[in-house]
Amino acid sequence: MQLEIIASSSYYRDVDDSEPATALIDLKELIRPLCRENYRRLDRYIQLALLGSGLCKRNLPPGKNLNQETALYIASGMSPVSSKWDVQEQIFRNHMPPKPAHFINTLSNSAGFYVARNLELRNKNIFVSRGKQSFEAGLQLLGLDLLEAGCDEALLGAVEESPLPLSRHRQRLEVPPDTPMAEGSHWFLLRRPKELDTAKTGVAPVGYFDFPESWLDSAALAAWIESLPPQDTLVHCDSHTASDRAFSRLLAGMDRYDPPLAYYAVRTAGVVCTFIAQQQHSSLLCINRDRLGRHHVLRFCRTLP
Amino acid sequence: MSDCTGVGVVGVGLTTCLGEGISANLTGLARGEGNYRNHTLNNFTEPLQGTFLTCRPELEAATVRQRMHHMLDTALDEALQGANLDSTQARVIPVFIGSSSYGIALAEDIYAKSLRSGQKEDSIATPVSGFHQIGEHLQNRHGLLGPDYSFNTACTASANAVLAAVQAIRTGGAQYALVIGFEMFNLTTLSGFAGMQLLASEVMRPFDIRRNGLVLGEGCAVLLLHAAALNNEGIILCGGASETDTYSISTADPNGSSIKSVMLRAMQDSGVTAKDIKAIKAHGTATPMNDIAEAAGMNAVFQPLPPFFCLKPYVGHTLGACGAVELALMAATLGVGELPASAGFERPDPVLRAQPITASMNAPPGYYMLNYFGFGGNNCSLIVHSKYRPRGSRQASPHAT
Numbered sequence: 001m002q003l004e005i006i007a008s009s010s011y012y013r014d015v016d017d018s019e020p021a022t023a024l025i026d027l028k029e030l031i032r033p034l035c036r037e038n039y040r041r042l043d044r045y046i047q048l049a050l051l052g053s054g055l056c057k058r059n060l061p062p063g064k065n066l067n068q069e070t071a072l073y074i075a076s077g078m079s080p081v082s083s084k085w086d087v088q089e090q091i092f093r094n095h096m097p098p099k100p101a102h103f104i105n106t107l108s109n110s111a112g113f114y115v116a117r118n119l120e121l122r123n124k125n126i127f128v129s130r131g132k133q134s135f136e137a138g139l140q141l142l143g144l145d146l147l148e149a150g151c152d153e154a155l156l157g158a159v160e161e162s163p164l165p166l167s168r169h170r171q172r173l174e175v176p177p178d179t180p181m182a183e184g185s186h187w188f189l190l191r192r193p194k195e196l197d198t199a200k201t202g203v204a205p206v207g208y209f210d211f212p213e214s215w216l217d218s219a220a221l222a223a224w225i226e227s228l229p230p231q232d233t234l235v236h237c238d239s240h241t242a243s244d245r246a247f248s249r250l251l252a253g254m255d256r257y258d259p260p261l262a263y264y265a266v267r268t269a270g271v272v273c274t275f276i277a278q279q280q281h282s283s284l285l286c287i288n289r290d291r292l293g294r295h296h297v298l299r300f301c302r303t304l305p
Numbered sequence: 306m307s308d309c310t311g312v313g314v315v316g317v318g319l320t321t322c323l324g325e326g327i328s329a330n331l332t333g334l335a336r337g338e339g340n341y342r343n344h345t346l347n348n349f350t351e352p353l354q355g356t357f358l359t360c361r362p363e364l365e366a367a368t369v370r371q372r373m374h375h376m377l378d379t380a381l382d383e384a385l386q387g388a389n390l391d392s393t394q395a396r397v398i399p400v401f402i403g404s405s406s407y408g409i410a411l412a413e414d415i416y417a418k419s420l421r422s423g424q425k426e427d428s429i430a431t432p433v434s435g436f437h438q439i440g441e442h443l444q445n446r447h448g449l450l451g452p453d454y455s456f457n458t459a460c461t462a463s464a465n466a467v468l469a470a471v472q473a474i475r476t477g478g479a480q481y482a483l484v485i486g487f488e489m490f491n492l493t494t495l496s497g498f499a500g501m502q503l504l505a506s507e508v509m510r511p512f513d514i515r516r517n518g519l520v521l522g523e524g525c526a527v528l529l530l531h532a533a534a535l536n537n538e539g540i541i542l543c544g545g546a547s548e549t550d551t552y553s554i555s556t557a558d559p560n561g562s563s564i565k566s567v568m569l570r571a572m573q574d575s576g577v578t579a580k581d582i583k584a585i586k587a588h589g590t591a592t593p594m595n596d597i598a599e600a601a602g603m604n605a606v607f608q609p610l611p612p613f614f615c616l617k618p619y620v621g622h623t624l625g626a627c628g629a630v631e632l633a634l635m636a637a638t639l640g641v642g643e644l645p646a647s648a649g650f651e652r653p654d655p656v657l658r659a660q661p662i663t664a665s666m667n668a669p670p671g672y673y674m675l676n677y678f679g680f681g682g683n684n685c686s687l688i689v690h691s692k693y694r695p696r697g698s699r700q701a702s703p704h705a706t
Contacts, residue, residue, distance in 0.1 A: 072549070077434065077436070078434055078436075079436070079457065081431060084409075084430075084431045084493075085430045085431045086430075087493055087497070088412070088413065088416060088430035088431055088493060089430045091348075091349075091413075091492055091493060091496055092348070092413070092416055092417055092420055092430065092492075093420070093425075093430075095348055095349050095350045096349060096350060097349060097353060097496035097497070097499055097500040098493070098496060098497050098500055099500060100497075100500050100501045100555075103493075103497035103500060103501065104554055104555060104680065106493070106497070107405075107457075107459055107680055107681055108457040108458075109457065109458045109459055109679075109680070109681035109683060110554060110680070110681050112458075112549070112681060113549070113551065113554050113681040113682045114554075116549040116551050116682065117551035117682075120551075121549060121551075122548055122549055122550075122551070122563075122566075123547075123548060123549065124465070124546075124547035124548060124549065125458065125547075125549040125681065125682065125683055126456065126458060126465060126469075126547070127456065127457045127458055128454050128455060128456055128457075129436040129455040129457060130436075130440070130452075130453060130454065130455060131434070131436070131437060137452070137453075137454050137455075140452060140454075141454060141469055144469065144472040144473055144476055144478065145469075145472060147472075147476045148472045148475055148476050150472060168429045171429055171432075172429060172431065172432060172433070172434070173434075214451075214452040216396065216397060216450055216451075292444055292450060294450060294452075
């Protein structure tokens with residue numbers, strides 16, 4: 001099954017706190033023209049979600065509106081970590097209970113609430129996490145929803161922040177102390193493919209995702225890759241997969257795609273968005289192995305495979 | 306109405322303040338009230354009083370990680386007992402987890418110990434990602450390597466996990482699915498709810514005119530779902546719905562419109578109508594606003610209201626776990642053919658025009674609704690079909706109050 005991408009948007013920014021004053025740009029001015037209301041007491045995670053989702057709405061094809069029945073999915077490895085951090089400091093260092101607005105901001109689905117309110121959505125608002133494979137998890141859930149006709153269209157955001165100081169955040173993430181860091185908010189409006197609709201409107205979709213899969217069996221995955229039709233495919237994979245004997249021969253014939261994006265948990269979504277924007281090759285295969293040896297695979301194609 | 310073609314609940318494991326295991330929980334329900342314990346949180350400038358419903362108080366001396374794993378392992382073992390899953394099936398089963406706090410208690414513990422050790426400058430708040438903690442344990446200890454999904458949608462987290470698991474089975478993507486609901490005591494949640502003035506002073510009284518808030522609880526429920534329909538006995542998940550109410554981030558629209566909407570969608574998804582619903586498990590947080598919105602929503606859908614009851618006075622509000630915990634409890638009570646009385650309710654609130662049952666009653670085979678509402682505007686409603694028959698001799702009374 002394929003998932004058709006009607007529209008997408010991408011906000012990405014390196015976060016470098018060698019100059020703390022300018023490490024994180026102020027998002028308020030970027031968000032203001034995208035919001036129906038002047039929302040108050042928003043943390044950075046909610047701001048990132050509003051920014052990305054607002055841009056995705058702005059990128060809708062001419063004549064296309066966002067249906068209020070659109071399901072909303074947000075995927076993230078860490079969710080609003082800066083708010084959680086602040087609240088725990090308030091409790092354990094300052095010995096004070098959190099203020100209500102701060103406590104509410106620690107909830108992962110608060111971002112979804114503001115996005116739904118801003119875009120006037122009333123269908124489900126789901127937040128899902130699976131570490132560095134959170135984007136893939138969100139796409140899998142959303143795919144099930146579309147497949148089962150729980151919704152006709154779904155909006156998926158992959159949102160991640162990198163709070164300061166980065167040295168502490170790197171410790172939390174257990175990444176090396178010199179790892180370049182980033183924040184991002186990448187959004188996709190998806191539906192089941194409707195070829196007739198595309199023919200009628202003359203608006204080509206951004207592209208398609210194959211229904212993403214998690215593979216336990218490396219040999220089966222390798223066989224699946226080998227069965228893919230030869231086409232102009234680039235591959236993005238983690239270093240473990242690249243050096244794995246089961247894949248090295250298969251992947252040797254494919255050009256690698258690794259845009260210069262820094263570390264954040266939903267980096268794969270950023271890689272896909274960068275690929276989409278470059279408009280050069282026809283398809284991208286992303287393979288990410290987790291620490292249990294499971295491979296999480298997604299394939300983007302500009303046209304229906 | 307013919308039987309729905311749903312997903313069978315073929316294994317249930319449950320740990321709450323009432324005890325470990327379905328049997329202990331049924332005994333606790335029959336006892337009539339939860340195991341309330343008052344906590345004084347001394348690490349604040351002004352000590353906070355908070356009533357809390359604790360699992361296995363005797364395990365308080367154990368480490369946070371040990372308690373967490375104990376709750377998960379106990380419920381999982383019970384759910385899988387007798388399921389006859391072979392190792393290959395267990396290895397690939399998708400796991401749908403719902404929790405509000407995930408590993409927050411663990412993160413708090415590490416941070417507090419670090420601060421106490423005198424390393425204040427080097428201590429990091431939120432030192433570990435909470436989301437990993439449950440999934441990693443299930444993978445490492447139990448070899449559950451199928452795709453895992455950690456839902457975090459406040460009090461509807463594990464209810465949404467149930468809906469997604471049903472979708473995974475309905476679409477043919479899985480024969481079996483596991484749903485885990487987990488919630489564990491932590492200071493962030495308790496002090497956060499205290500700060501919002503949502504905690505009851507003593508006990509929960511849903512839909513009572515004297516209701517003054519909720520009591521938090523901890524618990525773990527595991528549900529094993531299977532594609533095959535059950536023949537003579539059991540609980541079938543017929544469907545449900547999840548919607549967003551953007552009225553307010555902390556409460557549903559008090560006119561009940563959004564709650565009405567999600568209940569109607571759930572029934573439509575399940576192929577049933579209001580007249581098919583035998584009884585409702587209400588969300589029933591006993592906060593002034595929730596009960597107003599919930600009563601308004603139920604009154605807008607059902608005329609007259611079917612019998613309804615609340616489980617939180619027994620086990621506390623287990624937040625993200627309540628979807629699975631209360632479904633597991635509901636399955637257990639339906640399994641013995643009985644609906645529990647709504648503990649804590651004595652005096653009706655005329656504004657609500659809704660009174661929960663105050664005595665236990667027979668639960669005939671048929672359709673039942675379970676409602677869950679959460680912060681962030683998340684509303685969720687599930688429909689189950691019970692094939693169990695009442696084993697007692699009492700006659701069902703339509704309205705016990």
